[in-house]
Amino acid sequence: MPHLLLRGVPAEKLQAVSGPLAEELAVVCGCGADNFTMSCMQADNVYGYEGDASFAFIEVGWFERGQEARGQFAETVTNCVRRLGVREVEIVFHAYREDSYYINGKPAG
Amino acid sequence: MPHLLLRGVPAEKLQAVSGPLAEELAVVCGCGADNFTMSCMQADNVYGYEGDASFAFIEVGWFERGQEARGQFAETVTNCVRRLGVREVEIVFHAYREDSYYINGKPAG
Amino acid sequence: MPHLLLRGVPAEKLQAVSGPLAEELAVVCGCGADNFTMSCMQADNVYGYEGDASFAFIEVGWFERGQEARGQFAETVTNCVRRLGVREVEIVFHAYREDSYYINGKPAG
Numbered sequence: 001m002p003h004l005l006l007r008g009v010p011a012e013k014l015q016a017v018s019g020p021l022a023e024e025l026a027v028v029c030g031c032g033a034d035n036f037t038m039s040c041m042q043a044d045n046v047y048g049y050e051g052d053a054s055f056a057f058i059e060v061g062w063f064e065r066g067q068e069a070r071g072q073f074a075e076t077v078t079n080c081v082r083r084l085g086v087r088e089v090e091i092v093f094h095a096y097r098e099d100s101y102y103i104n105g106k107p108a109g
Numbered sequence: 110m111p112h113l114l115l116r117g118v119p120a121e122k123l124q125a126v127s128g129p130l131a132e133e134l135a136v137v138c139g140c141g142a143d144n145f146t147m148s149c150m151q152a153d154n155v156y157g158y159e160g161d162a163s164f165a166f167i168e169v170g171w172f173e174r175g176q177e178a179r180g181q182f183a184e185t186v187t188n189c190v191r192r193l194g195v196r197e198v199e200i201v202f203h204a205y206r207e208d209s210y211y212i213n214g215k216p217a218g
Numbered sequence: 219m220p221h222l223l224l225r226g227v228p229a230e231k232l233q234a235v236s237g238p239l240a241e242e243l244a245v246v247c248g249c250g251a252d253n254f255t256m257s258c259m260q261a262d263n264v265y266g267y268e269g270d271a272s273f274a275f276i277e278v279g280w281f282e283r284g285q286e287a288r289g290q291f292a293e294t295v296t297n298c299v300r301r302l303g304v305r306e307v308e309i310v311f312h313a314y315r316e317d318s319y320y321i322n323g324k325p326a327g
Binding site: 007041046049057067071075078079088090091092094 | 110112114120123124127128130131143144145146147148149150151170205208209210211212213214216
């Protein structure tokens with residue numbers, strides 16, 4: 001964690017920059033780069049995604065880190081994805097409850 | 110936004126009706142049809158999805174619009190998906206926080 | 219419902235144990251095994267999933283059943299997935315609001 005789920009971002013393009021992106025996000029979050037996961041979801045985008053790489057929708061699941069970190073995180077991800085050629089980027093953050101997050105069977109909080 | 114994520118709905122069937130569905134939902138939401146996205150998730154449905162098109166699970170991510178709009182939205186989507194031949198339809202709405210939603214790096218609220 | 223969305227768990231392996239897993243979870247939840255769905259999401263795991271079956275991330279969508287049931291549910295799923303050869307298992311529970319969950323067009327609460 002944090003977990004990034006991406007739609008509308010080509011996996012092979014993200015792969016090439018995922019290491020540096022994780023390093024940048026690790027600075028924002030004050031954690032190790034090995035805490036992050038990034039998955040490009042396979043989906044048939046039936047409506048609203050016109051053409052290749054015109055729109056990306058990204059979900060971030062994490063424990064809440066406050067507005068400043070959230071804004072820096074969003075900016076970092078947005079800049080990275082735009083450099084991959086995507087024009088429009090929307091990001092939603094899901095704040096997990098620690099008592100509802102289990103790591104190897106044990107609650108995180 | 111709103112974003113519809115669908116499981117158990119064949120993409121090619123939804124494609125054929127997605128334009129009119131977006132128009133109907135735009136009326137419910139009082140927004141433009143070009144605000145919507147619809148994605149059919151690719152997944153291996155390992156348990157609980159018996160046979161083709163027997164059960165659809167649909168997630169809607171949006172900013173809360175209240176009970177009346179939510180009910181009309183659910184009814185509109187349910188009727189549309191049932192006309193595609195799906196028997197059981199379950200829909201969950203996720204209300205996004207505006208301060209946790211970023212459009213091209215800027216918070217929505 | 220409950221709905222299990224799995225990433226990093228091979229579908230064919232889960233398939234083989236999904237019936238007994240649903241039976242175990244039904245006891246934890248005090249409901250029928252036929253209420254559950256399990257879907258293995260197809261995704262390109264670009265970062266943080268090193269090697270096959272080293273890390274699984276599982277999302278559970280349900281109506282809140284309290285800490286004891288949640289802990290037993292997490293333990294049951296974790297044990298099952300580890301027996302399939304996955305080393306690290308993280309599970310997040312999403313508590314749905316009943317007034318935001320629609321079954322065949324009717325709200326659940």
